[in-house]
Amino acid sequence: MSMLDGFKTTVLETPIHELDPRVKMFMLASVTAMAIMFNKVVPLLVISLAQVPLVLLARVSREWSRSMRGGMIFALMIFGMNLVSRAAYAGWTVDAEMVRVSVAMALRFVALLTTFSLFFLTTSPDKLSLALESMRIPYEYCFAFTTAIRFIPIIAFEAQAIADAQRSRGLELDRGNLIERLKKYVPILTPLIVSAIRRSMELAEAMESRAFGASKRRTNLYTLELKPRDYVAAAALAAALCISVLVRGVV
Incomplete structure (x- = not known):
């Protein structure tokens, strides 16, 4: 569940937090495009490491590190599944190229996890929501x-609380093979689903009591306005994307 720490919004006054959300959406799309564009280790490693200064500048390194620790399990799974599938296709022989491609796929996941964590x-x-509305959604x-x-993050916290409660009742989640471990998560998923349904019903009642959707004309407390730093950041992202396209044509 620690990987979901990357979805908890932090309220800080940093240059990254103060960027227009539309610029950060462009950053998200640009990094995603660059990560998908390359399938080699070095470019994907550069994309991943290039985001670390942004994480430090945003002062969210602690939350990001927790998210990465949880994500490393999935990165290892991606590496293992890619390696096994390629080895099986090649007659159960493993060479350096298979390992390289598998590492690249894991690095792609790390790069995407970093940029999504930084965004949220x-x-x-x-x-x-304002940014999406400005896009006519x-x-x-x-x-x-x-x-x-x-x-x-609320559901992740509840899942952790339910898991701790089940452990206190003698449920051993960390023992057994994969199938046995999956079966042990049923006592966690059942109350979690019930809680999610209850929350959704409470939210629906609250929205109805406040006449959600009754008026077509809405007002907002905040308004979005692009500032000089937003244009600079967007230009830097566009330049990085163009350079990536040129590099992709060479490597």
């Missing part, structure tokens, strides 16, 4: 998306 850690759901869809983002 530094972007409040309210401003994200209907408010109902914006509200549904941002509400889901808000619930992710």
Whole structure:
């Protein structure tokens, strides 16, 4: 569950937090495109490491490190599944190229996890909703998306609390083979699903009591306005994306 720490918004006054959410959405799209563009170790390693200064500048290194610790399990799974599938296709022989490609796939996941964590850690759901609305996306869809983002850390916290409660009752989640461990998570998933349904019903009742959707004309407390630093950041991202396209044509 520690990987979901990357979805908890932090309220800080840093250059990254103060960037316009539309610029950060462009950053998210640019890094995602660059990560998908390359399938070699060195470029993907550069993309991953290039984001570390941004994490430090945003002062979210602690939350990011927790997210990465949880994500490393999935990175190892991606590495293992890629290596096994390629080895099976080649008659159960492993060479350096298979290992290289498998490492590259794991690094791609790390790069994407870093950029998504940085985005959600530094972007409040309210401003994200405003950014989506400015892109002519209907408010109902914006509200549904941002509400889901808000619930992710809450559900992760509840899952951890339920797991701790089940451990106190003698449930051993860390023992047994993969199938046995999956079966042991049923006592956690059942109350978690019930809790999620109850929360959704409470939210629906609260929205109905406040006449959600009754008026087509909405007002917002905040307004988005691009500042000089936003243009500089967008230009830097566009330059990095163009350089990546040129490098992709060479390597």
